[in-house]
Amino acid sequence: MRTYIALLHSIVLGEGRRVVMSDLKEVAEGLGYKRPRTLVATGNLLFEAPVKPLVEIETELERAFEKAFGRHVDIILRFAEDWVRLADGNPFLPESEKDPSNVHVRVMRSPLEIEVQGKLVGYCSRGERVAIVGGDLWIDFAGRASGSKLLGALTTRRLGIGTLRNWNTVRGLRRMAGG
Template structure:
């Protein structure tokens, strides 16, 4: 068995409706995934399953999500080893440790090209810093991400399928996987 992390792009099902993490864990169990656990109520799922291509896991989770919650949501999966490498690759570690809410990563389904963020530079108007590491986009927002134009410009249309997580979440998932 291999441990995996799955990240939901959104847990919003409609006005006033969100995915309940217990329901998400039950969905994973119905797929035959073992020991499903969640971290905070924002769509972070850890489970064990036979080793298989990530695309197969993502597809199975997305299909089950649609059947369970009647809505399609993009889901990004990583093996535990890949997640630990991702966490170890934080290029803004000092800033993240100082203020974990200011450093985020956009975890991508398909790797970004190193030059992919060139078009985003014009949105870095408050001292934001960005880096592509292992195909994922790291950002030091220099403050609240919600106040940055960069966050809104980092869309699926512009960058491809991906989802943002802050440094606290990255560390929390790493802690669960290492525990």
């Protein structure tokens, strides 16, 4: 058995409908995953399962999610020890500690090439900074993320499948993963 962390790209099912975390845990249990638990109500799931390639479990979860909720949602998976490494690689740690809501990581299904970083710098108009670490994109929004032009460039079409998590969530999942 191995501990996995699953990140849902979205928990929105339609107007006024969101995935309830207890229902998400039931989906995981239905797949035979052990000890499913969630962190905040934003689509973060930890569980134990037999060792398999990440893509196999991502596919199982996405199919089960669609069957249970009637909507496809991309799900990004990491081994718990890889999540600890991700958190430990935060290039904006001092800023993260000052205001955890200003620093985010876009966790990618497929690693980003380093050239992407240069392409995103042009969208950094308010002091934002970006860094690719281990194929994931770290962002210091230098203030409220919602006011940044950079958000518009962080699409699946431009970057591939990924999902954003702020430093509070990254840190919480790290604790839950045993790091």
